[in-house]
Amino acid sequence: MADDPLPLTDWVHHDFGVRLTVTEPVDLGADRRALLWRAESADGGRYAVKLSGGGTPAGLIVSAHLAGQGVPGIPAPLPGPDGRAWTVRDGRRLSVLPWVSDDRALGGAMTDAHWRSYGQVLARVHAAEVTDELAGLLPPGGGTHPAVLATLRAVDERLCRHRPGDRLADELARIWSTAAGPVAELTAAVEPLGAELRDRPGRAVVCHGDPHLGNLLLGPAGRIWLIDWDDAVLAPPECDLMFVFGGVLAFAPVTAAQQAAFRVGYGPTEPDPARLAWFLTVRALDDLGDWAGQVLDVARAEGERQQALDIVRGLISPDGLVTLARAALRKLGRPPEAR
Incomplete structure (x- = not known):
């Protein structure tokens, strides 16, 4: 899957079932190993789409766990096909979360x-x-x-x-x-x-x-x-x-x-x-x-x-x-x- 040539919108649709119509790069944070997009779906949903090249998936696992326990204020990552909060694309972790606020x-x-x-x-x-x-x-x-x-x-x-x-x-x-x-x-x-x-x-x-x-x-x-x-x-x-x-x-x-x-x-x-x-x-x-x-x-x-x-x-x-x-x-x- 890491070598899949599909573009970002197709990756997200294939892995998370969300059909994106707009993707806008966002330059926030100090992690230069990560790429972030503000995205919109065909049904009006707004999402944060991230490709992470460093570290571990611990943050995604923790946020999914906390959101699942009903802790307020924690955006829950969307589950991929195997239930995990990420998939692997181009050798990096792909994750999708709700874009909760500007x-x-x-x-x-x-x-x-x-x-x-x-x-x-x-x-x-x-x-x-x-x-x-x-x-x-x-x-x-x-x-x-x-x-x-x-x-x-x-x-x-x-x-x-x-x-x-x-x-x-x-x-x-x-x-x-x-x-x-x-x-x-x-x-x-x-x-x-x-x-x-x-x-x-x-x-x-x-x-x-x-x-x-x-x-x-x-x-x-x-x-x-x-x-x-x-x-x-x-x-x-x-x-x-x-x-x-x-x-x-x-x-x-x-x-x-x-x-x-x-x-x-x-x-x-x-x-x-x-x-x-x-x-x-x-x-x-x-x-x-x-x-x-x-x-x-x-x-x-x-x-x-x-x-x-x-x-x-x-x-x-x-x-x-x-x-x-x-x-x-x-x-x-x-x-x-x-x-």
């Missing part, structure tokens, strides 16, 4: 009602049954931090060998030098803190893994939709709650009033400060290494490299994730010593 939370008008709905949806996600399939499928949240540190070391090594002349790499080298102290604090803290938390493991629940505002769509009457489950993990709830109570996006900080509205929907919760700090630290280092690596990838278009550089600059800004992670660590009363 209104994005990021940069949109997210009301208190939307924040309450956001809390309600995450609470239901965290309360969902962890089946044997999910337990065997989903990785632990934050469990990739050894690879994250290896990525940072690789960036360091490349910048040490860097010769001036590439404008974007030159600027990255300057930023990287400025951020050396703060980054050293985070790298020194991540493993000791993680070891302490492993000694007192938290309740592992289904987590979205990346529920920032860019993955929220807004509906009428305060409804929200949580999309893009590719980073789903099993982890303590703080893995998701850090996006509300820790802050992740420098250009979209969460206010105290928004946190309060979220709490109304989520229910009583007091996130563990140490777990919040650890997840924030892992995320900060992961984002920093990933985006810096993209700046150094000269095979990418200059516009993509410039965007990656801008994100690196935002990560170390006063409102950025590196700064927020350092602040969370220091609230624990034990600032790490830079190594």
Whole structure:
């Protein structure tokens, strides 16, 4: 089936029984291994059609499971001929989901009602049954931090060998030098803190893994939709709650009033400060290494490299994730010593 020469509309009709009349490419998200289309069917239905070239089908399995359990705000993928939420075309996973909204939370008008709905949806996600399939499928949240540190070391090594002349790499080298102290604090803290938390493991629940505002769509009457489950993990709830109570996006900080509205929907919760700090630290280092690596990838278009550089600059800004992670660590009363 991976070698089937049929075009997209025929693939979707053959695999999912939907006859598309309109397909429009959509450039959203940071995953350059995926292609996304906004599509319409002959009967007026609207769909998100995706070809994914990386990762695993875990996100589709999780979203289908949650939607099947009646968790609100989770678009359910259409089943293929064998009941799975995807088929294989051109060596990639083809999936079809309802196109639930054009209104994005990021940069949109997210009301208190939307924040309450956001809390309600995450609470239901965290309360969902962890089946044997999910337990065997989903990785632990934050469990990739050894690879994250290896990525940072690789960036360091490349910048040490860097010769001036590439404008974007030159600027990255300057930023990287400025951020050396703060980054050293985070790298020194991540493993000791993680070891302490492993000694007192938290309740592992289904987590979205990346529920920032860019993955929220807004509906009428305060409804929200949580999309893009590719980073789903099993982890303590703080893995998701850090996006509300820790802050992740420098250009979209969460206010105290928004946190309060979220709490109304989520229910009583007091996130563990140490777990919040650890997840924030892992995320900060992961984002920093990933985006810096993209700046150094000269095979990418200059516009993509410039965007990656801008994100690196935002990560170390006063409102950025590196700064927020350092602040969370220091609230624990034990600032790490830079190594």
